Amino acid sequence: EAGVAxxxxxxxxxxxxxxAFWCNPISGHATLYWYQQILGQGPKLLIQFQxxxxxxxxxxxxxxxxxxxxKGVDSTLKIQPAKLEDSAVYLCASRLQGxxxxxxGQGTRLTVV
Amino acid sequence: xxxxxxxxxxxxxxxxxxxxxxCTYSNSASQSFFWYRxxxxxxxxxxxxxxxxxxxxxxxxxxxNRASQYISLLIRDSKLSDSATYLCVAxxxxxxxxxxxxxxxxxxx
Numbered sequence: 001e002a003g004v005a006x007x008x009x010x011x012x013x014x015x016x017x018x019x020a021f022w023c024n025p026i027s028g029h030a031t032l033y034w035y036q037q038i039l040g041q042g043p044k045l046l047i048q049f050q051x052x053x054x055x056x057x058x059x060x061x062x063x064x065x066x067x068x069x070x071k072g073v074d075s076t077l078k079i080q081p082a083k084l085e086d087s088a089v090y091l092c093a094s095r096l097q098g099x100x101x102x103x104x105g106q107g108t109r110l111t112v113v
Numbered sequence: 114x115x116x117x118x119x120x121x122x123x124x125x126x127x128x129x130x131x132x133x134x135x136c137t138y139s140n141s142a143s144q145s146f147f148w149y150r151x152x153x154x155x156x157x158x159x160x161x162x163x164x165x166x167x168x169x170x171x172x173x174x175x176x177x178n179r180a181s182q183y184i185s186l187l188i189r190d191s192k193l194s195d196s197a198t199y200l201c202v203a204x205x206x207x208x209x210x211x212x213x214x215x216x217x218x219x220x221x222x
Contacts, residue, residue, distance in 0.1 A: 031208045040121075042200055042214040043157065055207055091156055099145035099204055104156035 002026065006092050006105035014113055018080035021108045025073070025094030031055075033102065034067055034077050035091040043091055049075065082112045115140040119201050119213035127221055130191050134216045136201030137183045143211075145204035146177055148186050150197045151215065157200055160186075188218075196220045 005024040013019050025032050030051050035043035046065065048055040052072040060067070064083070069075040079086055089109050093102040116139045126132045138146075146163035161168065163175040163184050174187040184203075188195055201213040 033210070035212075040214075042212040045210070045212075048209060050208065056209060095208065095210075097208070101147055101159045101162060102202075102210060104158070107156050 004092055004094050004103050004105035006090075006108055008108055009106060010109050010111075012111045012113060013082055015084055016081040018078065019082055019110065020079075021077045021090050021092075021110075023075045023077070023092030023105060025075075025092070026103055028096065029094035029103075030072070030097050031095040031102075032069055032075050033091075033093045033095070034075070035093065037089045037091055037107070046077070046090075079110075082110075084112050086110060087112045115203075115205070115209075115211045117201055117203050117211045117213040119199075119216050121214055121216060123217040123219050125219050125221060126191055128191060128193055131187065131189050132191055132218065133188075134186045134199055134201075134218075135183055136185070136213050136216075137181075138201075138203040138211065139182070140203060140205055140211065141182060143182075143203040143205055146175075146184050147202040147204070148175055148184075149200040149202060151200055152197050160199070191218075191220050193220050193222060 032049045034046040037043045047057040047067045049069045067077045089107040091107045092105045095102040119136045148160040149157040150160045151157040167176045172189045176185045198215040200215045
């Protein structure tokens, strides 16, 4: 079974530039999460989708971050404009309905300079 | 606010020793619980789900105490390869997952 796919793996941009990340979850997984993880910390939820609807985006900095999952399958996360403090690993995870475990992609390591 | 609390460590443990981690969660309505392992510069991977009756997988044992709202992970006969960060997770009825910050474990020869 294919895992969660994310791209790109690495990205370096200058502050105030924009960047987009892509995630393709495991086939059939209705729930999709985007997390931000800073070194030494646990994953911080940015947004959670259930199919193509948003369940929780309370911690998404909406002035600069946006995310969509138009067809309920793959998803994109965008940052515009980026700040230095956005440097982190952005993890996408997906999950079947119910109380099953979440599976993660390898993440995108973003460096803002 | 829903929270999951863990001791960040690091736990420095000699090879072969037994080590235990605890994790507390604030949402009494949490329904699912997991331990994940995260290696340096890698994504988190499921170590084990935690069931009400407790569960064991080889050298690893997980326990859930709903009354006190904590879960535990016990690692017996620790190996060098067990060195990693262990993340505690609690899930609720909206499929939300609340993550702890992780406990760093270092196994020394």
